[in-house]
Amino acid sequence: MAAPCTENNHKQGKLEFVLDVPFPSSREASIALQSLSPDREPRKGGISKELTVSGCTLSVRWRADEARILRVSVGSFMDHLSLVMETMEAFGPPVSVTTQTVSSTMT
Amino acid sequence: TTKDSTVSQSHTDMTVVIGFEGSANKIGVGIVRDGEVLSNPRRTYITPPGQGFLPSETARHHRSVILTVLKEALEEAGLKPADVDCVAYTKGPGMGAPLVTVALVARTVAQLWGKPLLGVNHCIGHIEMGRLITQANNPTVLYVSGGNTQVIAYSERRYRIFGETIDIAVGNCLDRFARVIKISNDPSPGYNIEQMAKKGTQYVELPYTVKGMDVSFSGILSYIEVRSGKMLKCNQCTAEDLCFSLQETLFSMLVEITERAMAHCSSQEVLIVGGVGCNLRLQEMMGVMCKERGAKLFATDESFCIDNGAMIAQAGWEMFRSGQTTELSDSWITQRYRTDEVEVTWRD
Numbered sequence: 001m002a003a004p005c006t007e008n009n010h011k012q013g014k015l016e017f018v019l020d021v022p023f024p025s026s027r028e029a030s031i032a033l034q035s036l037s038p039d040r041e042p043r044k045g046g047i048s049k050e051l052t053v054s055g056c057t058l059s060v061r062w063r064a065d066e067a068r069i070l071r072v073s074v075g076s077f078m079d080h081l082s083l084v085m086e087t088m089e090a091f092g093p094p095v096s097v098t099t100q101t102v103s104s105t106m107t
Numbered sequence: 108t109t110k111d112s113t114v115s116q117s118h119t120d121m122t123v124v125i126g127f128e129g130s131a132n133k134i135g136v137g138i139v140r141d142g143e144v145l146s147n148p149r150r151t152y153i154t155p156p157g158q159g160f161l162p163s164e165t166a167r168h169h170r171s172v173i174l175t176v177l178k179e180a181l182e183e184a185g186l187k188p189a190d191v192d193c194v195a196y197t198k199g200p201g202m203g204a205p206l207v208t209v210a211l212v213a214r215t216v217a218q219l220w221g222k223p224l225l226g227v228n229h230c231i232g233h234i235e236m237g238r239l240i241t242q243a244n245n246p247t248v249l250y251v252s253g254g255n256t257q258v259i260a261y262s263e264r265r266y267r268i269f270g271e272t273i274d275i276a277v278g279n280c281l282d283r284f285a286r287v288i289k290i291s292n293d294p295s296p297g298y299n300i301e302q303m304a305k306k307g308t309q310y311v312e313l314p315y316t317v318k319g320m321d322v323s324f325s326g327i328l329s330y331i332e333v334r335s336g337k338m339l340k341c342n343q344c345t346a347e348d349l350c351f352s353l354q355e356t357l358f359s360m361l362v363e364i365t366e367r368a369m370a371h372c373s374s375q376e377v378l379i380v381g382g383v384g385c386n387l388r389l390q391e392m393m394g395v396m397c398k399e400r401g402a403k404l405f406a407t408d409e410s411f412c413i414d415n416g417a418m419i420a421q422a423g424w425e426m427f428r429s430g431q432t433t434e435l436s437d438s439w440i441t442q443r444y445r446t447d448e449v450e451v452t453w454r455d
Contacts, residue, residue, distance in 0.1 A: 031215060031218040032215075034435045035211050035218065035435075038439040039207050039439045040439060042203055079167075080211055083211050084211055084212075086174060087174060087219075088215060088219065090178070091188065091215075091216050092219050093219075094218065094219045094221070095220060095221040097221070
């Protein structure tokens with residue numbers, strides 16, 4: 001979504017925020033990514049965020065014009081992230097992809 | 108011959124869909140299996156008298172209870188996640204923050220359980236549950252709630268909107284009037300207006316605004332917001348009289364546009380869905396009109412009129428059986444989602 005960080009961004013006065021979230025497995029990090037990325041930012045202008053997974057870590061990078069907008073977006077994201085993690089804790093671990101079709105072995 | 112862990116095998120031919128709904132102040136999770144509602148727990152975020160519900164607070168409420176309600180839904184249905192065939196959720200329309208909260212959980216469990224995801228239109232959820240419960244054949248549908256007011260009829264793979272509000276929903280008009288006179292929001296402002304209306308003895312004339320096939324409610328609301336204080340203070344009428352008069356006026360308007368749509372479609376059936384559809388006075392007035400036309404009226408009880416998870420599951424069941432699913436990258440929620448945007452692939 002956003003362009004890679006360059007010196008130009010700093011010169012234009014853009015604020016940046018980076019968050020790295022560790023997960024027990026890369027599968028779970030990917031699940032979190034897929035759950036958290038579809039919805040667009042409520043206020044399109046002045047903020048962008050990019051989600052990526054590397055290994056077991058979900059990384060989120062924000063770029064914003066104003067601190068206030070950045071704070072709101074990061075705050076909302078933290079609420080959403082904690083809900084996703086609570087859901088994974090309550091209903092995980094994820095089904096193994098290879099045994100997906102064998103319903104009788106589910107615990 | 109089957110143990111608990113293999114109960115699902117006896118139902119392998121059947122389709123089980125779990126539905127998540129939370130577009131307004133109700134959060135519900137329901138499970139449907141081939142036309143049978145197996146569970147439908149729900150919680151309502153109720154604000155103090157005089158206050159409406161705001162998006163962020165509503166989302167916070169939903170977040171705090173959704174996992175509990177999900178567990179209840181599975182327990183009451185006696186099912187395990189493996190028994191579910193599809194995870195349906197409300198894609199829209201509705202309030203942004205609450206919609207996101209619910210979608211997050213739906214997306215996450217769909218991935219955890221390895222099940223396909225299905226984004227459902229909230230309005231169509233109401234219609235499909237209404238059709239299932241009442242078995243109405245091909246009715247003119249009046250969909251009335253706090254967020255929507257539409258007259259809908261099915262034609263060639265779309266639920267076509269024949270008439271609608273050009274500003275606010277009828278339920279929104281009622282809810283905001285309840286705030287003005289500080290009526291309790293428990294269990295809902297509309298329910299309490301209905302009870303008070305029964306004790307009204309005087310009809311107060313209010314603006315009546317039908318515009319062709321459509322209706323408008325913001326004018327009546329402004330009128331009653333401005334004048335009610337003085338009318339009550341000067342004892343010109345009671346709060347009960349205002350509740351009564353407001354209902355009579357609003358519901359007459361709804362009956363008129365429903366009848367107009369029926370005439371266009373030569374329809375002999377009316378189905379009322381949505382939270383305002385619980386109102387017995389509305390049902391009574393619509394019933395009078397239907398009787399005059401020799402038509403039949405269908406309505407559901409509050410478990411299905413009011414937003415619930417099973418209605419999303421039911422619409423999801425229809426969509427899933429006709430081959431639809433939603434890719435995760437397409438599963439974003441949207442506050443605006445017209446009823447006629449959806450291709451009704453499950454009907455001829």
